[in-house]
Amino acid sequence: MKQFILPVLISTLLAGCTFDGEDGTNGIDGKDGSNGQIGEVGSPGEKGDKGETGTNGLDGTPGIDSFQQLTPSLVGRAVLNAQSPEGAAEIVAYHAQKQRIFALNSSSSPATIEIVNISEIDPHTLTHNAEGVVTNTNLQSNASINLSEFESGDANSLAIYNNLLAVAIAKETGQSGNIVFFDISADPKFIKAVTVGDLPDMVTFSPDGKKVVVANEGEPNGDYSIDPEGSIAIIDINDNQVADTATILNFNQFDGQSAALKAQGVVFANPTGRTIKGNSINTTVSMDLEPEYVTISKDSRYAYVSLQENNAIAIVDLLDNSLSIHGLGFKDWGNWTLDASDKDDAINFASYPGLYGMYQPDTISAYQWQGANFIISANEGDGREYFFDSPDEATCLADGGLSFDSDDGCLAYTDEIRAEDLTLSNNFDYLNNDDQDIGRLKVSTVLGDSDNDNQYEELYTYGARSFSIWDHHGHKVYDSGDEIGKITSAIHGSAFNNDEDENKGDTRSDAKGAEPEALAIGQINDRTYAFIGLERMGGILVYDVTNPFNVTMNTYMINRGLEAGEQISGDLAPEGMVFIDQAQSPTGEALLVVGNEISGSVSIWSLSSK
Template structure:
């Protein structure tokens, strides 16, 4: 079953030659929304891009930014180079936006409390930022939708619950409702405001409906989801509820429901899980699709197509989640009941093909489905998004898909909120670059760290301490596109899964086994150590540090290991207690004699943050070393491969003077890290070099924990040959 989830996307990626070229989406640009702040503003403040729409000419994007209380604008005249147009300040919190012509109709929450909700609908000129009109909504707005013909606006008045009151249990008054407001010559007609009651419909807390998301079809019919109530209603053009029904429930098999276990074990099941849909989108006048996030008691991890009378036409079950698992985007430490948490859905016709786009909030992926047959939509691509995709807009006339990614991790040194643009064009899919699709069992992976090459097509890799209860060695076939994980070997000790490992390096021992380097964290009782394992992953030998190193050790230990003429070399990531600032050790260990030694390595000076080592790999007459800073996005400065001649790798005894080696720059990786249209990822941690000099590079996705989950796995050609 798991082998065919991404066959279409993988076939597209594998196509070669003009005769086989097909139409695919690829990301062409990422826009950090903090850049919309004016000169002199504090750009370290939290910002967010949530719901997004586009002007009628397709040239200006507008998104809601709740933390700043603004509408942000982006010029996409050149979609590959989006430019900031600044923010429009609002008197309140924007919740949603829908654009008709050049006017942004924006829901603004002005509530004093959960029990006294209030809000308004403002009409704002996108170019000037002028507020043209405003209608009092009588409650807290959530979703805003426009009629396809521009005749009216619909607003879901959620009057959301207080999740800290009675553990968030509903009902909590006042009840929500739906508002419909006519547009006269494109202008708001507040006198036409129609309040549509939704009480008494749902079986779950029917006296407290909490409408979440709305959309309008070409017939003027409104569909509205009531997420906490697990209910959906369809309203006729005259405001009459024509149909309403429970969103229903599903049974789930092969899922991981245990939070923060540090292992990807898809062996559990749940029955009767409520869908509790969030976003909803019409795909024609008879059908709509829902993203079943679940925010109360449900979360079926999938998405559904309904007829407007309530029949389930298609249910994804766990197939969408399993596809994300295979490309390393499963958020294990946040999985619990929601899994990859599909939250967003949109629709568009591209090249005559109806397409549904499903956004995973926790997996940070956009799934592209061919919906030619609504009863059997076909997953064709998975696109990497920023952290926490929330809103989407399609611009088919310009062959563009746009995602707004709400999560801002800047305060923790992580990625900022971004708007990302994808173009539909002839070519090969650039993502994913690594997958476990095709394995006999559903195999999750992530946090790829050290790597080693074996033959012309096999790379071995390890995952780091993020999966503390599932340390593994992965065999990767790089002869396919994308590269494929074909084997996962559990690392064991005395017949049990080994614990207290922080694997950051792997080297072949030449006898069918491996040497593994554990970075270590003594404050968490994880030792700095070397491990010799056999082909089955069983630890046969453990090598601890000598006293001279234990006395000066720090948290940032081994990052990579390689074998040269019977001697193991390990790169130490950052300075230890006896190192001069800006210099780190390359440690040697000879298994036959048990002798330790070291040389000193000069680091690049950081622009800010820190610079350290991430990998060491021997090839020919040199060892190749990955040197990187801890910065990402626009701040990233040092992501490089250097090499040191083996003639300089003459270790001296520990505790005395150590020789300082010289280094030669081989490649600046920043252009490679920008090549797929995303922001620069910080953790380049894997480097494998084949006998002919062909080098492969990988990034660590931190197990999708405060990370987009994106893994870059690519070749830079042959080192030292003028690529």
């Protein structure tokens, strides 16, 4: 069977299925955290629901008039910097006026933005290898922007509104980054650079084009001698004129409120109390919070910012720039199933009472239903691990390091550990804490030992192996449960939970699974769809999310070779995605543009609804 027609066949099999966790497996009231709010004055808000309440709690399939089957096909493909493709196509944006893709290329030195004209796509020139994977190209970069001519630093993100391009440039730790603006109505023309916060990681325009909002991650350096505050920058645009300065929102108002935030499920992982290289570490809340990604409501009123490592979302009211934080709580893996080991040589799904997932979303995207705002999150998960340079083990340990590695250097801090390296409380007597069971699973050291007796009564793992939908108040209304693992294992068999750069199945079962990271939302006719890119597997799941309380799986698409022992081929590690609606598409069909980080490829999927 050819790989490129696989999405069509799968969508046919899955048409009309709700995948509601077998009628919304309404598990025991468990550890879903308090989804309350810490407001401007720092007082805890309402206490949210606990426990997994199933996928959405609505049974049955949508009526025939509401279901619209999508048929995906790969119609365009370009490989950027083919000699060294990794990082050549991470973040992508679409310039509708001239039907061009702008792709961030960080594999070249200096970094560039590659411009790919897609006004004339001929899908018939794409060919397939013996495994059915498209490996050639029918598109190429037509021009590029050398960012070093305008600003030094690392390019992390880009966004387009009409003829305005914004690029996020990060400096060294402790130095404020910039947003660089270009006029792209013709050949790109530099406008100005606006200073923002430390490590700008993502930039986006409001739907009305009047504001640019930036997530400044503010990560520490390797030995925590510099640990900047995370922040959110807002740049006003009036009559197409970009302001000279940005408004910077920090999280200082939440310092001293870690206990209240933790009660909501906000996670703090840092070496506070330790001395590293002579520095006594005392990490505040505002230093620990690390903005990752921004999405803005359709009415341009609210900015939603994922705080990935902290398992939280911040909300900014753009009318007055007031700020709140919503902890996302935890997913109860006693109610769902996952494959927890990469060493068991099997597809082995099991439920684990006492094991919880930190949602820790990367990409988030906002949309509306019945006039209310909802946020979709790709629950990738992320731990913390920092190294600093050291000549040898003795020096490393004397400087307060935890361990020494000849390749990485001196380990300053990590919150990751394998479950088998922890002493578990007797409530885990039902399992074998070894390589064949949960022992290989990567879990957090900062959660689970509630009485500090060095025995873990609970385990917390990274990510939720799912995507979720949250309402404006931070309450979860939907989670895809264990569907990503179940769907990919059913389709790919022993190749499921593959890594992004090798064909050796089951290698990611111990660490976040297929790893949902990229996300886009788009409307086709009267239906709204979420596209969830799986960083490790390389596939993209498509769900109908028109009604956030009645979500249905629609189709799945992938262009990757998975045969063991074969040289890896196709599109690897979807990192950024952008949806092009029918009205702005050069083909007249809705398109999904994907930036694939490892393969350095830009792939364009057509989404037919006929």
